[in-house]
Amino acid sequence: MISVATAECFTHGKIGIKIHKMACGYRELEKDPNYGIINGNVFVMASMFLPSKKGIESILNVKLPEPDYVFKYSKAYTQENDILVAKMVANALKNKLKCNIAISSTAGVGKGAVCILTDNNEYVFTSDVYGDLIKGENILKRQTNGLNKSFDTFVEILKKEYGLK
Template identity: 45%
Template sequence: MIKIATAECFTHGKIGLELHALAQNYEGNFGSRYIENISGYGNFDYNELSVICSLFIPTIDAMNDILNVKNPPEPDYLIKGIKVYDEVGDKKTSKVMAKAVMELTDCDIAIGTTAGIGHGAVTIITPNYEITTTSDVYSDLRENKSEELFQRQNSGIKKAINIILLFLNDKIDEIKNLKNTEIIEK
């Protein structure tokens, strides 16, 4: 069984929900919203997945109190306690969030996401890899552009799910070819 845990900000826990629906083989209104052609990825048995938690962590306080991150990266701005970083800060913070949820849960795959000013960041940590990517949509959380923020969120969710499915099907080379994606082998 492969255990997955997420600490999500701009993706609002939807990556965890999506992976849970996949692992449980849910269909219809309870099923996947983002996965269209699962058979195109390979033969991995998704019954071997278990999402042990999917956390929505938008604030510095939540990073401290829930993820036990005592010294999170200093945000560029705070909006009602919500952390706002530039894209470099988002990449750094998504890694911190993924590592923290991995330590808390002893999961096999950890996912951290956060987005402030820029494309946002998604980090996926496994025993052998640290994969960081961005969405394909630029937005600025300080501006109340709901549709733009929604598009960035959708892009981040789709990209994270795509990477997870490629990873589970041993398609690391395909991940390496994705736009704005960095892979560090441990």
Template identity: 35%
Template sequence: MIKIATAECFTQGKIGRELHALAQSYEGNFGLEYIENPKEYGDFDYNDISVTCSLFIPTIEAVKKVLNVENPPKPKKLIKGIKVYDEAGDKAMSKIMANAVKELSDCDIAIGTTAGIGRGGISVITDTCEITTTTDVYADLCEKDSEKLFQRSENGIEKALEILMLLLNNDFEKIRSFENVEILDLSKKIL
């Protein structure tokens, strides 16, 4: 069984919900919303995954108290406690959030997402690799443009899920073909 956990900001726990529906083979209203055909990614048996937890973590306070991150990077701005980073900060924070939820839940795969100003950050982390990218949609949380924020969120959910599905099917070639993706091989990391 492969355990998956998420710590999500701008994707609002929807990645975890989708993965739970996939793992449980739910159909109808409780079924898949974003993944149209899981088998198009490969032959992985999705009954072999389990969602340990899916956390919605929009605030810096939750990063500290729920994810137990002692000294998170200081955001550019706070909006009612919601952390607002630039794109580079979002990518760094998505890694921090993924690593924190991985440690807390003792899962096999962790996903972290956060977005303030820019395309946001998405990280998918295992014991052997770290995949970090952004969405394909620019938005600014400070401008409160609901349509742009929604588009960025939807794109982030879809991209994170696609990366995870490809990861489960060991299709790193396809992951590498995505724009703005970084893959770190942790198995070769020198400590």
């Protein structure tokens, strides 16, 4: 069984929850074309929504850069720093839980960033939707796009690296 853990911000833990539901055999997802790839092959160790710098640092024992923007209690970075932070969080999660696959997401101003870290490779990408957390622009569109793109990438990784079909 392939172990997975997520520490998510802009995707609100929804990547991990979707994987968990398929892994556990939720009947309402049986018709999803990727159900058979995940069910019986993957289990979720943790799926976390971590919007704050303090929460991430405390739980994952990692020191993140100071946010580029002030936004209530949540961290908010530039696109460049979102990519850096996504990598840092995925690495910290993988080191902490010793899972096969660690997934992290973060988004401030820009397209956000997702890092999927496997035992062999690091995949870093953005959503296809520009959003601005500070101004509240395109937040839900970016989230939906990031969730779908992350899930599709996760499935492709299962096929490519783990030989699942």
